[in-house]
Amino acid sequence: MFSFKSTLCAAAATALAFAPQVLATRPFGHYGPEGAVLFLNGFHFVSGHSDQEVSANHYCVIVRDDMLQCVIYNTATTPAHLAGIEYIISRSAFETLDYEERQLWHSHSYEITSGYLIEPNLPDSVDHTIMKDVLVETYGKTFHTWRYDQQNATYPIGIPELMMGYTGDDQITPDFVTQRDQMFGVNTTAIRESRSDIPAQEIVAGADSWKYGYVLEVGLINKTSSTEFPPKKNSVLIR
Ligand SMILES: *[C@@H]1O[C@H](CO)[C@@H](O)[C@H](O)[C@H]1NC(C)=O
Ligand SMILES: *[C@@H]1O[C@H](CO)[C@@H](O)[C@H](O)[C@H]1NC(C)=O
Ligand SMILES: *[C@@H]1O[C@H](CO)[C@@H](O)[C@H](O)[C@H]1NC(C)=O
Numbered sequence: 001m002f003s004f005k006s007t008l009c010a011a012a013a014t015a016l017a018f019a020p021q022v023l024a025t026r027p028f029g030h031y032g033p034e035g036a037v038l039f040l041n042g043f044h045f046v047s048g049h050s051d052q053e054v055s056a057n058h059y060c061v062i063v064r065d066d067m068l069q070c071v072i073y074n075t076a077t078t079p080a081h082l083a084g085i086e087y088i089i090s091r092s093a094f095e096t097l098d099y100e101e102r103q104l105w106h107s108h109s110y111e112i113t114s115g116y117l118i119e120p121n122l123p124d125s126v127d128h129t130i131m132k133d134v135l136v137e138t139y140g141k142t143f144h145t146w147r148y149d150q151q152n153a154t155y156p157i158g159i160p161e162l163m164m165g166y167t168g169d170d171q172i173t174p175d176f177v178t179q180r181d182q183m184f185g186v187n188t189t190a191i192r193e194s195r196s197d198i199p200a201q202e203i204v205a206g207a208d209s210w211k212y213g214y215v216l217e218v219g220l221i222n223k224t225s226s227t228e229f230p231p232k233k234n235s236v237l238i239r
Helices: 004-018 020-025 091-095 109-113 124-133 174-184 188-194
Strands: 038-046 049-064 067-074 081-089 139-144 161-164
Touching: 038 067, 038 139, 038 174, 049 081, 049 174, 067 139, 174 188
Parallel strands: none
Antiparallel strands: 038 049, 038 161, 049 067, 067 081, 081 139, 139 161
């Protein structure tokens, strides 16, 4: 039975057995806010804009056995901007969603087998277990509130944007990965090789919607209407 909690605990136990001093000095959450259990770095691109690549630092906490939630910081600026959020759910949870809803989500299979998604500073054995037993079959939904095209702005201008994940070779700019590797002192090629035993997953229909030939983007709706208080008894709240 799939479980973030039991797998993460098992991974931690494995690490403790083999390298107690490593885990003691670098426990889950060491790099993030109180209660964070995972620190991940990976790549997103803005839905509809394959040239808009972002290196995203995720600080994730466990919500339930089938869901993590992450705050994301963009590594492009110092200090790093709070860039957005990502929800990560299990495959079985994802399969329960409506087809339209699924189109807002991206798969993680390739992000993991490619070596793009990393857990800087975790012991290799722990990283491998979490990637193989937990994250490879998950799906993520991510909105960035600090827009790519306003990366250099002083303030977070504009509306949030939907982000997507990479699904194959020859999509991301290789130099962008190299820069990330230098930032964290890792080697994506070597990580990819070390994950060769992790099978690529069959992607549930609807995820990675850009592959179907259309793009989903967030827009601001400005309606000709006025807000009245108290609300009218029969007024319908728009979701
Ligand atoms: C932000 O500034 C950097 C450094 O000048 C530049 O390389 C980059 O293209 C800028 N980003 C955007 C989205 O304008
Ligand atoms: C990264 O790892 C690959 C495969 O192990 C190796 O061929 C390559 O030289 C390494 N690159 C760097 C920059 O260390
Ligand atoms: C929304 O529409 C109103 C009326 O047309 C306009 O005054 C206002 O500036 C618009 N706001 C935005 C954010 O476009």
